[in-house]
Amino acid sequence: MLLGQFPWLISTTYIDDLTQGEANMAPEVDGTFLHEDNAALIFSPLQFRHLTVKNRLFRSNLSGMFDEYNGYGGHTRLNWEEKFAKGGIGCIISSYTPVAVRGRILIRYAMIDNDDKIPFWREVGKRVHDYDCRFIMQLSHSGRQQDMGGVENLFKKAQSSTSQTDFFHGILAQAMTVSEIHEIVEEFAQGARRAQKAGLDGVELHGANGYLITQFLSSGINDRTDDYGGPVENRARFVLEIVRAIRREVGPDFHLQMKINGVDHNNWLYPWKKKGNTLEDTVTICKMLLDDGKGVDSFHISSGSTFPHPRNPPGDISIQNLIRWYGGMLSSGVRTRFNYAIFNNPIGGPLFRWLWQVRRGKIIEGINAAYSKYLRTEITRIDPSVKFLCTGGFQHASNIAGVIRDGSCDGISMGRPLIANNDLPHILRTANGPIKQKECTYCNKCLLNDLANPLGCYEVSRYDGDTFEEKWENLMKDVMSVFQPPLFR
């Protein structure tokens, strides 16, 4: 590809075109490579500045409401994380981990808001380390994307860069004061300190998919007029302060990475909304976060300024499951009832699904690879030691090896394919992917069931059995396996 061979020829105009066009192209896969070549590359260690991962496979942040209501970690969480470590994954990026209860997106997610959470996370680290699996904690704050804030937040508006209501669910927001911004910067820093103290292998800032850091970074959301709004350099000030505060707490040698949108696509639902950040904006932000070598060690590339978003997790949307489980969010926002009415409507529901698929584009596996490739090219010219991870539907060795080989990234992260096949890394060692029936279908039923049910794969067709009842029984066994072994035996 011209882009890969002559990156210096890329003009800004081309980049704009890339954000609209090439991002929808499938990553090129060189069929001349044997599976053994692909496996050798995938299972070669990935060396970050201060962290080595045994292979190039990362589990991206998958949550599940498995913990205590107040944010203490639960026994099921240990089981959950151990499943993937046992399955051969090189590194687990934790569930979305709030640095404060006001930054929670859903209840029953383990938090890192207090030192009394350290023992739990230490135990998590220990469990996965037993499988030579690394564990990176994802430090998160919901901002206004607070799907179920819980009773602690019932009478509070969500903190954000803006007072504009979230356009999808209508979650109310209050623009933070500078003093509040400083408090949250410190909460991130303390979260990182606790993760380090728990013996975890690094931290990731969740700066993608519409959460608080995105709300500052995105030109489609941030409408501030102070030092934290306006030009991209100002919008990135918040996350840069977080990075510096974390470094102050954990020192230069603790692995720190940033998950970030290649492009925001903020107008996916309402075309009249601003588009948000372009790829060029993201390049600027990434350069700032290098902070002359004292900043982040790695970038984790995603896209989409909301969660969920047609591009993340890329796939289908089940209207049936939306109708079943979206009801739990009705009290969260001022547009949820409208959304629910649309989903329930015989015309509105299919129309929403159609829009979802159109706005996603044709490509699912490797949907963000082109963004990642461009960003990696730009950033590694400045600092070759910075590594790139790319997320987006990966579950085949040829595609994973392909994007690593062509310079799109150094490793990939997986979510739903790992829920479908916890042992996917073991499968990829010997085969290009799961057998057809067992592949992740990208149905996103896991995502929608997470609002009410244990996180797991709810795609009936993937399960063994001759009848629906048999398949459903096997589905239930698989989903409920997260509770095994029980705490008390």
Place this chain on the structure above:
Amino acid sequence: MNYNPPTPVERVVARNRWISWLIVLLLILAALYWLIFVNQYVVAYQDGREHFKYGSIGSEPVNGFPILVFKALPVMFRDELGSTGYRRFGLLYETEQSELPVGMSRRIVTGVERVWLNCAVCHVGTYRLSLTDKPVFVYGAPSNNLQLYELVKFFLKVGSDPRFTAANLITAIDSPEVGGHINFIDRVIYRYIVFPRVQAGLSLLAQRFAFLAKQNDGSTPHYGPYYDWGPGRVDTFNPYKATQFNFPMDAAHITTAELNGSADFPAIWQQHPREGLHLHWDGNNTSIDERNLSAALGAGVTPVTVDIDAIHRVRDWIWDLPAPAFPVPPPNTDEYSKVLTRGRELFAQYCAGCHGMKNEAGQYDYDPNHYPKLGQIEPLDRIGTDPDRWASYTANFSAAQNMLYAGYPWRFTHFSKTGGYANQPLDGIWARSPYLHNGSVPTLRDLLEPSACQAGKPCRPAKWYRGSDILDTAKVGYQSDGYGYDLKDLFQYDTSISGNSNKGHEGKAYGTDLFRGDKDAIVEYMKTL
């Protein structure tokens, strides 16, 4: 302290709910406003003739009466109208039980059902062959009964009559004859909204028609005589000048001759072949559509309220409406055939050049290529008929008319002042009595006599009675001697009055010098047209 405060989301949802309800309420109010006060409702008639008789053409919104008021007035003023109500003015009711006369339509405007005139009020005639017959309605024929002048004067008088009060009106509406049975709310509406508006409307009408009210009605003439139109006649353009254009109607601006432009209503059948011919008595327009729209203004339509589609439906119905056949079958004798043949020859010689006639196939031939003067203007000095109708239509007035409907595709562009009277086709002429433009000659046979009377020689009657619908089948025209009527119920037509002259259309070229038998033969032939 409120122990159960709403969450911020609940507060916004509640506020949004109020806003939504408010929007819905406003939409409902807007819809109701539109449905009641903006949108108008008419009775639709599938049949073209029923639409002609009762369909609304848009006269009601500005000039119409609320139907209960219209029905109450004959009760309130029974001493003037008598027991027959509006029948006194020649309005035709199809049955004794008919709620409205032919030529009166209804339209619901601002929630109130209003009634006013349409085309049929002036274009339905009746005839009887004998005194005891039931009147036969001839649709499209000129009205021979309508006393429009008296009707207008009645409404003008009502507006200033001390008995016309809200209380009397409501009492009349509640009377058994009207049967309004209005409730308390309606009473309030009628007392404080409807009555004052009707009174104001009549007051405005009185101002516009001041030139009528002040003349020849018992009070001192303002500056000169203005004469009753009589049944079957209308002064088309003088009220038009006053109501549409506010033309000054005083002596400084208008002559007596111009002021008395009364003329007979015309027949309106067979309009298709008349397209392009000079229409109206003085031929001031050649467009059927413009003529129709202009006539609609006379019925109370305004350029704003005109229902153009309804008028086009009327146009479509009269487009090829056949002229009625003479109601008495001809004698089937050789002798009568000879008379008809002689009449046809004489008609062809004396009349057809200007009026056209039926061809060999029995179809009326309106083709100006065959009859070059058909539908053309006959100069005033040649035709010699009364000039006042011609004089009432002025160049200034035609200029004003051509500004009407400005901005619409149907804006008037064809009106012009001519130099005489137009030669009309004579299809169905038996049903168009009396004759000449001003209806000054009662029968066809009279028209073939000179206007000047000499001892021992027949002539056109100088004074005769209008208003009868008993047909004189020999002379062809309505009885003019008062036969069968109480004379005070008829209108004495005096040809000596300004505008009423029966002169003209006479002399050798017009057949008045022919022998009596030849004249009779022409009349017999004209029964077949």
